[in-house]
Amino acid sequence: MMGSDSRAIRLVTASDAAARTDNQPPDADATAWLGAIIDSSFDAILSKTLDGLITSWNGGAEKLFGYTRAEAIGQPITMLIPEDRLHEEIDIIARLRRGERIDRLETVRLAKGGIPVEIEVTISPVRDAQGRIIGASKIAHDISERRRQAEAQQMILREMHHRIKNLLTIVQGLVSVSRRSASTVDAFADDLGDRLAALGAVHRLILTEPGLETDESAALDAVLHAVLHPYLEGGRITIEAPPVDIGRHALTSMGLLLHELATNAVKYGGLSNARGTLDIKAELDGDDLLLMWREHGGQKPSEERHGFGTDLMAAALKGLGGTMERAWLADSLELALRLPRDRLGR
Structure with a gap:
């Protein structure tokens, strides 16, 4: 018979007792010996x-x-x-x-x-x-612990299935629209690769090693640093953010929105030249998060640009339930993003 600790337990019979040496229990003790084994079982x-x-x-x-x-x-x-x-x-x-x-x-x-x-x-x-x-x-x-472990494993599998399905849907959308808007194959590959890299950066914040532990949210400050990481060298970017968590459902939209803003800053705005800077300051305003994005040193375009990036930002803002106001000053661009905190935390 096997105990719960997987050690073999042998049930002793009278014939077993008769075959014992002088150092082993005699026949008269066989029943007591068996009883002791049973009573000590886990x-x-x-x-x-x-x-x-x-x-x-x-x-x-x-x-x-x-x-x-x-x-x-x-x-x-x-x-x-x-x-x-x-x-x-x-x-x-x-x-x-x-x-x-x-x-x-x-x-x-x-x-x-x-x-x-x-x-x-x-x-x-x-x-x-x-x-x-x-x-x-x-x-x-x-078997309570075994059941808990099995349920936890099933929950992780369901979560992975859900996330993979959502990410594949997003990637499919990015590929479809990028293909229509890209002028060359190289441009298509570069834009798509950058956007996927941004998604990967923010999702690594809630999916960590070892053991694929998952967090339900990631700090806003960490999300900003993850998306802007390729541009942080040189000290031209400052980031101030309160301790606000971005929930796993809002993380994709937030990551794509910040990536598009950063891409525009590098291509056309404050980070497009050596002297430009970018200042990001977020603060709580009642039930909202107010995020100010200020680029200095950029040049106002002669005409308003509208492309896939613009549509993507609009979709991300809609997913977050937020708004964005844009204002060009003398030598800077100011963006004011207002995002409901309850939507960010989902």
Whole structure:
């Protein structure tokens, strides 16, 4: 028989005892030796009559169910069975009377105080010297932790499926629209690659190694630094952000929005020349986050540009439930983004 710690437990018989050396228990002690092995098992081992009365109760049963041996013996086995599972006991007794063995039944039983315990139990018929079935033995162990681990694994798999599906949908959209707006294959590849890299940077903030632990959110400051990382050298960018978390559902939209703003700054705005700067300052304003994006040293375009990047920013803002106001001053561009905090936290 195997204990819950996977160590083999050998049931000793009288013939085993007779074969022992002088250093081993004699025949008269075989029953006591066997009883000691059973009582020290980590598994709950108990027996009952066919009428459902508990007749034996080991130390493992005391630990699993919380009842002492004195409290359990003589009591009906139904004190361990939830009301909605009493039908299981009727079926078990019927099968035992037919001489059947019930292997590895996963079910729920009640510990002392009515606390549910998830267990796996094996039930075998017990026969007397004439071979008549007079009761049953049960070996049970707690599988609550195993169930929790299995549920956690399923949750991770569902989360991965959900995220991959969403990301593939986003990538499909980026490919489709980029193909229509790109002038050359190289331009298409460069733009798409940069956007995918930005998505990867922000999603690494909530999917970390080892073990693929996942966080539900990422700090705004971390998101800003992740997206702007390629441009931070030289000290031309300053970032001030309050401790605001961006939820995993808002993270994609926020990452794409910031990436498009940074790309425009590098191509046409404050970061397009050696003397330009970019100042980002975010602050809380009631239920909103107000993010000011100020580029110095850029040049106002002669005509308003409208392309895929503009559409992408509009879509990202819509996903975040936010607004953006743009103002050109003497030598700078100011963008004011107002984003509802409740939408950011999702």
